[in-house]
Amino acid sequence: MGIVKETLDSLVITLKNLARKPVTVQYPRERRTMPERFRGVFALTTNPETGEENCIGCRLCQNICPSQIITVIPEKREKRSYAKDFTLDMNACIFCGLCVQVCPTDAIVMVRANDEVGYSREDLFLTKEKLLANEKKYQDLISPMTGSVLRNMQTPPRPAPRPRPKPQPKPEEKKE
Numbered sequence: 622m623g624i625v626k627e628t629l630d631s632l633v634i635t636l637k638n639l640a641r642k643p644v645t646v647q648y649p650r651e652r653r654t655m656p657e658r659f660r661g662v663f664a665l666t667t668n669p670e671t672g673e674e675n676c677i678g679c680r681l682c683q684n685i686c687p688s689q690i691i692t693v694i695p696e697k698r699e700k701r702s703y704a705k706d707f708t709l710d711m712n713a714c715i716f717c718g719l720c721v722q723v724c725p726t727d728a729i730v731m732v733r734a735n736d737e738v739g740y741s742r743e744d745l746f747l748t749k750e751k752l753l754a755n756e757k758k759y760q761d762l763i764s765p766m767t768g769s770v771l772r773n774m775q776t777p778p779r780p781a782p783r784p785r786p787k788p789q790p791k792p793e794e795k796k797e
C-alpha cells in the first residue's frame with residue numbers, strides 16, 4: 622500500500638511540474654541578467670565626456686589586493702597622474718572586490734559577464750589595454766557597484782546630532 626501511495630505522490634509532483642514555466646535558458650541565445658553585485662571580470666573606465674582614463678595611478682588597489690596580482694606603474698603628466706602601466710593577473714584573483722571598493726575615482730569596476738574564458742594563462746592576464754577595452758566590450762554589463770557606491774553603502778550618513786539639553790539655572794543658595 623505504501624509503495625502505491627509513494628508512486629502516486631511522485632506522479633502528482635511530476636504532473637504539477639509539467640505545467641510550470643521552465644527555468645532553463647537557451648544559452649548562448651538567451652542570457653540571464655546577472656545580479657548587480659556579480660563579479661565576473663574587470664574593466665578600467667574612462668571619462669565619457671573627455672575620454673580620459675579615470676585611473677590616477679594611486680596604487681590603492683595594488684596595496685589592498687590580498688592576492689598581490691595588481692601592478693600599477695604611476696606616471697605624472699602635466700595636470701594629473703595616470704597609470705602608465707596597469708596589469709591584473711586574473712588567474713589568481715579571488716574576486717573579493719576590495720580593489721573596486723578602495724578606488725577613489727571609480728576607475729576599476731567589475732563587469733557582470735559570466736562567460737569570460739581563456740584558453741591559456743596569458744588570456745586571463747589582463748593588461749591595461751585589455752582592461753580599457755573591456756569598458757566598451759561590456760558597456761551594458763558594467764556593474765553599478767562602483768567604489769563610491771560601495772563605500773556609501775558601508776558608511777551610511779550619520780543621524781543628525783541630538784539637540785543638547787538647555788542648561789538649567791542653579792538653585793539659589795539658602796540664606797541663613
Ligand code: SF4
Pocket residue numbers: 685686687688689690691709713714715716717718719720721
Ligand atoms: S578582486 Fe580581490 S583578489 Fe581580485 S584583483 Fe581585486 S583585490 Fe585582488
Ligand code: SF4
Pocket residue numbers: 675676677678679680681682683693704720723724725726727728729
Ligand atoms: S584603479 Fe583606482 S585604486 Fe587602482 S591605481 Fe587606479 S585610481 Fe588608484
